[in-house]
Amino acid sequence: MAGAESTHTVAKPKGERAQGAVAAWLMARFERERRGVWILIALILAYMAWANPNFYGRGNIAAVLNDAAILGIGAAGMTILIMAGAFDLSVTAIMGLAPLVALIYFGDMPGPVMVLVSILAGALCGLVNGLIVTRGRVVPFVATLGTLFAFTSVAYIISNGTSVYVSNAFVMELAGGRLFDVIPYSFAIMLAVFLLCHLFLRHLHMGRWIRAAGSNLRAAHVSGIDLRRVYLLLFVISGVLTGLAGILLTGYLASAIATQATNYNLNAIAAVVVGGTALAGGRGTLLGTAAAALLFAMVNNALILLGVSSYYQYLATGIILILALVLGLIGFGGRLPIRDS
């Protein structure tokens, strides 16, 4: 695994080792595929400090972090899926369906129950995806394309195509409240999600199986990995995280509608790619995805603060995608000297 190898440090005299490890860790973040997102974040931070310092106001930081969290939580699941060589296009639909199930059928329950229901509804959707992929043997891209249509339709049917309003204080507080007046709960949740996913990938057998399946499916199969279990679990995880992101979005908007997260699937994939995960599978970086989610949120927010027409955010998204990849290609001969030392 290239990701693992890059964090290895060559044995050095004791004093230098700690310092070297930190430098290597930092430089590893700055590797080929992962470089673009950090450069772009630095550029925006610097530019906004000069152009509009309001960007650094508490309220604004909280708004950016909240946007990043809603995209990031779903994108975390997508990162693991893409690492394993799969996609989940149905997340757009789950973002609408899961909170709608919670609001419509469990609307008068306590808030935590509603959040749990949304997560379980997401898990159920993920289970359906996983079963279609593993038992029906349909390619993930196509299977989740089918369920994207199907789940959207179910969301429309149960809500009758209308908005459902939220009055539950817990759900609204979860999405709108802040720690220390700066960090939204949603962002704290996102950090927890990324930490859990990281531990899952690095410290459980399943994590290694996932990367093995992503880099060479046949080899993974031959070496005795239960691929069905891997993919079923992955789709359920993606569903769970999307159900969570969905209820957070609903709390934030104070209402839910089937189409509340248009293009969430493609945006999540974009965040994964900008974060430096290869679509070919086998390797990936959660930290990069989190940074990319932050980058997208920062750009959209910066455009608003700069008074630029909100239409430019679509142009910006596309340009970021291309820039992040291109920035990874130029300079350093594609390789940093630190890796050979």
Add this chain to the structure above:
Amino acid sequence: MQATLKKWLGADSAAAVIALVAVLVVFSLISPHFLTFINIQNIVVRAAILAVTGLGMTLIISMRALDLSVGSVMGFAAIVAAELLVRGVAMPLVVLAGLAAGCLLGLLNGLLITLLKIPSFVATLATLSMIFGMELLITDGQTVSIHTPLLNRLVVGNVFGVIPGAVVIALIVFAATWLIFYRTPFGRHVAAIGGDLKSAVGAGINVRLVTVGAFVLVGLCAALSGLMTAAQLQNVNSTIGVGAELTAIAVVVVGGTSLSGGRGNLFGTLCAALLLSAIKSGLNITNVSPLWEDLVFGGILIVALIVDGLRRETGRKGMLAL
């Protein structure tokens, strides 16, 4: 007889054909209004617009690439045409300009993929967003109304009093893509690249040129779809084509073209477009809420693929069809 039957059931497009026949039979039994002249016209016009993009997408998918920007290209071409029409430009020029816009955007995709070496999925995801942004900037989010009866008649009006113009256009596109795909070196190269990129390079195929060519072609198809939509609706805004990329991919896949590349089934795409359109119309006419449309289509997509997988079962037990 049995051999013929086996051949038909074994074809890649079998799932789409069978589902189409089933849907037609079921709905015509349920409702006497389903197989009326006017309703059939509605079905085929809508199917024609879906099919034109789908046919281009079939080529791209058989090249083992994807074009996610087709929806935005549809909208962009429609908006370019509408803005020019409102400014009094002659209609043939407007159509040419719309198609040229599609070709240029296709060229942009092709160049991003071949020169910057960005995977087609990512490159076209970027242009999907960028082109949509440009649409909003051009129209300022407003709707442009065009009043061009001639353009409308070209698409919805009947040729010889029977066949809607859109169908004629779709059949011409079908014939053209069929000839290009199955009867020209370019088409064989597209399939070769999709089948095995390394071998294609080894065989001396100019992969870059073919890739760019295929993306220009799908851009052209998408633009044509966009123009047809504009002509049909007479009101153009940036919502035209939103989400059309995934519908197009679904249509191609239901039509029996595998995402793993190397082969494409244009006839299946045509049938799948008809199938989707027939489902929409059938549910509409039997007074089922339109909210159910996507559930039925998504269900058919999944069932078709599962059945397809079972049919092609070749002792790969335990392996996932990834």
